[in-house]
Amino acid sequence: MLWLVILAVVVMIAAALLTVFLRSYLAAVAAVSVVSLALAVIFALLRAPDVALAEAAVAAGLSGVLLALTVRRTGLWRSDAGDGKK
Amino acid sequence: MTVIGDIFLLVGAVFLCLAALGMVRMPDVFNRIQTGTKGSTLGALSVLIGVFFHHPDWWAKLVVLAVFVLVTSPVGSSIIARAALATGLRPWHQAEDEETV
Amino acid sequence: MMGLEIGILGGIAVALLGIAVLLGAARLVLGPTVADRVVAADILTIITTAALVWLALVQDSAIVLDIALVFGALSFVGVVAIARALEKRS
């Protein structure tokens, strides 16, 4: 079990670093949703199912949708550099 | 019963693992979606069946989850493929030309 | 850590799931285009849903199934939203 928590933490940290360093906003949104995914798994592993439920509902779903819609509405994808059409 | 459940769980894990491996190995987005979505759908279904053999009293929620995975996973992959097409990723261009001839 | 018993087959299944998560995360980190990363996130959510169902079995608590359900539903909506936003940038 401990190894699973460590694995989830590693994935979470990787995705969080990716969120910071990615130049494309949309890719960063995808990485953020992976962060909250890993966080929900950690909560579930640590036997806090109610917290995990809230985390899955709010962070994985709503914040991803909101961020994606924001990127779409504000046209921030125009400032994408490099990380896109290849 | 438990052994059958374990076998289904194992098969599901193998297919999920193969799907992820396909994601890493395939050369372009569309092939990644192909390998990823098929393997993960059957893998998830197989895990659900395995859990059903361990805990038959959970059947109702497992059925809802199975229907959910079956409906959403192909829709999700199709929509990503469509978005990839819209962003201008077209690795198969020559093949398409050959065909129309 | 928590004294949960997992059989040998179950242990192998966990290891495979862990490898699958790592491989998916590798595609998320490497993937040259945005679409690659979104696909990786999508596959990771499906793997996670399956892993949560399995976790419900290990912890023997049906509420984890609810987490899997909510998680599957909302992450699908999230992936669709990202894909739609990606589509618009063409």
Add this chain to the structure above:
Amino acid sequence: MTRRFAMTFAGLLFVWILLTGTLAVQEIIVGILVAAGTAAISIRHLQWLDDVMLTPLLPLHLGRYFFTFFKALIFANFDVARRVVTPGMAIRPAVVRVHTELHSDLGKLWLANSITLTPGTLTVDLDGQELLIHWIDATPGTDLETATREIVAGFEKVLKEFLK
């Protein structure tokens, strides 16, 4: 409209019963209220429900569909697994455009989903009656148009029994 309401209501109530997992009277009453409310709100956006042809034979057709579908899904997985573990790239991607005879949105969605989970094919785009299909392995020499047509026709035949 009544038909649509009845279908939505029945479906939602069924899901409610599955999720709560009991047949206790108070749960059912709450479920009826919630299902009726949700159905009343969402009914205007559910035009696709009109595409389902309700016949006594519907369960039979659904069963036949799922039989074909699961056979294809399992075959597809072994196919994909073989490609993934084969050293080198065992793929030759190509793209094909095919015409479908299904008119309803639900029918086309269902067809597209089925194709995505069939061996070697992926629905990329749906444009009117045209499906854009990506092939993972277009072996030279095979007639791709015909091969795709066959796959599409196989599902179409089953789906046309209960969808417009």
